[in-house]
Amino acid sequence: MIRLRVPALLLLVLAACFAGAVSARAQMAADTSLTAPPVAPPLKQGSPLWHLTYDVKLVQPTPGYREGETGGTDFFIGHRGIDNEGGQGWGWLRKSTDDWGDGKWIALQETPGVAVAPWRKLTTRNGDADWEFKMWGHYASYKAYDPHLDELLPVFVLQGYQVIGVTAPLRGMRVGAPNRPQSRSSGASSRSSNPIPSGQGID
Amino acid sequence: MRLLSLFLAIFLIGSLTLSAQTGEHVVVTGGPALRFMEHGKDASHDFYWFNFIDASTIWLKQIKSTAPAGDLVTWLVYKPSYVSRSQELGMDLLPQIVQKAHELGVNLLWFEDKEQLINYLNQGQDRDKMKIVSFDYFGHSNKACFLFDYSNRIDTMSIAYLHVIDLKHIHGHDFARDAVCKSWGCHSGEMYSKWWKDEFGVPMTGAIGKTDFSHGGLPALSDANCRWSE
Numbered sequence: 001m002i003r004l005r006v007p008a009l010l011l012l013v014l015a016a017c018f019a020g021a022v023s024a025r026a027q028m029a030a031d032t033s034l035t036a037p038p039v040a041p042p043l044k045q046g047s048p049l050w051h052l053t054y055d056v057k058l059v060q061p062t063p064g065y066r067e068g069e070t071g072g073t074d075f076f077i078g079h080r081g082i083d084n085e086g087g088q089g090w091g092w093l094r095k096s097t098d099d100w101g102d103g104k105w106i107a108l109q110e111t112p113g114v115a116v117a118p119w120r121k122l123t124t125r126n127g128d129a130d131w132e133f134k135m136w137g138h139y140a141s142y143k144a145y146d147p148h149l150d151e152l153l154p155v156f157v158l159q160g161y162q163v164i165g166v167t168a169p170l171r172g173m174r175v176g177a178p179n180r181p182q183s184r185s186s187g188a189s190s191r192s193s194n195p196i197p198s199g200q201g202i203d
Numbered sequence: 204m205r206l207l208s209l210f211l212a213i214f215l216i217g218s219l220t221l222s223a224q225t226g227e228h229v230v231v232t233g234g235p236a237l238r239f240m241e242h243g244k245d246a247s248h249d250f251y252w253f254n255f256i257d258a259s260t261i262w263l264k265q266i267k268s269t270a271p272a273g274d275l276v277t278w279l280v281y282k283p284s285y286v287s288r289s290q291e292l293g294m295d296l297l298p299q300i301v302q303k304a305h306e307l308g309v310n311l312l313w314f315e316d317k318e319q320l321i322n323y324l325n326q327g328q329d330r331d332k333m334k335i336v337s338f339d340y341f342g343h344s345n346k347a348c349f350l351f352d353y354s355n356r357i358d359t360m361s362i363a364y365l366h367v368i369d370l371k372h373i374h375g376h377d378f379a380r381d382a383v384c385k386s387w388g389c390h391s392g393e394m395y396s397k398w399w400k401d402e403f404g405v406p407m408t409g410a411i412g413k414t415d416f417s418h419g420g421l422p423a424l425s426d427a428n429c430r431w432s433e
Contacts, residue, residue, distance in 0.1 A: 037253075038251070039420050040252075041292065049242065112239050120252050144360040147348060153360075
């Protein structure tokens with residue numbers, strides 16, 4: 001009888017250790033300590049976010065308008081495009097000396113305080129579709145990951161632009177990354193069954 | 204019966220010895236978007252600059268209170284997004300993060316790209332002796348990526364992320380066989396968890412659907428259609 005108790009006791013101790021370890025993690029998840037997030041300090045007058053919030057918005061760009069550093073002779077031509085698959089690329093870009101056959105679909109990295117995307121001055125994000133711009137800046141050494149479509153885009157760092165005007169849509173130009181499947185999901189994308197754009201208040 | 208008792212005694216001693224070995228608890232925290240980038244969107248992210256930091260500190264506090272003595276607790280924070288959000292806010296957030304880490308008594312390490320993170324996981328400790336026993340991620344994500352940067356440098360995009368195809372660069376050897384891993388971000392349970400388990404042999408809990416950090420505290424599943432999965 002005594003001999004039987006020893007292994008039983010050992011088993012009991014082992015089980016208790018295992019159960020304790022599991023329940024500790026479960027208990028941790030139950031403690032959430034909810035507190036209200038603090039309120040942001042007031043916007044600094046003249047900051048990029050202040051301008052974005054309070055400047056009067058236009059319906060469409062103003063031909064000839066310049067923003068940022070636009071003095072150099074080495075510039076690009078940008079054609080604003082819209083990605084109907086939900087991607088967040090800006091449009092096509094080519095060197096001023098190239099033709100559109102050498103154009104690339106790019107992600108636009110803005111430089112708040114210097115030059116930001118032309119649509120920031122408009123009432124709608126797509127209000128500059130098929131408008132063209134002279135653009136100053138450079139390609140970044142890194143690429144941008146678009147989580148909506150699970151693809152990588154070249155990044156153009158915008159330093160300045162000048163509005164040229166509205167043009168006809170570009171024909172024969174592919175939207176998105178060069179390797180984007182044209183008729184099927186990539187599989188790793190989040191768009192197929194669970195689109196990533198999230199609801200109000202979701203972080 | 205004596206043989207059985209002996210076997211159980213050896214097993215018990217072995218188990219106690221294993222649990223007495225030190226392990227490392229790793230918490231990785233991504234950065235917030237800029238309000239400039241998120242301004243005016245229907246789904247506007249990161250009104251609060253420390254949504255991920257606060258959730259992380261709550262979790263770290265719980266780890267500290269339950270981890271065996273001698274365990275290492277390491278907090279890896281993606282720095283560039285907090286630098287730029289500080290500039291936007293006009294308030295230096297970095298010393299506040301350092302202070303939180305100091306108060307918690309955890310090791311704070313900044314990282315600026317995925318290579319630094321991977322390097323720490325693989326080489327930051329002697330992984331023959333110091334296994335990762337728990338791993339938690341707080342930050343933006345989709346089902347294929349941890350997005351350390353999101354809508355901070357480029358509107359609605361990321362320049363710093365850990366994609367499922369990057370997981371092959373992290374050694375499975377880094378993790379204890381019974382490591383407990385969780386992503387608190389959105390959608391990880393839809394793809395990332397499976398790749399994680401396949402790569403490292405340990406499960407990672409992730410959300411099917413979205414998680415909500417906006418109310419402070421640890422994130423909750425966004426609605427009744429969401430659930431946690433491995």
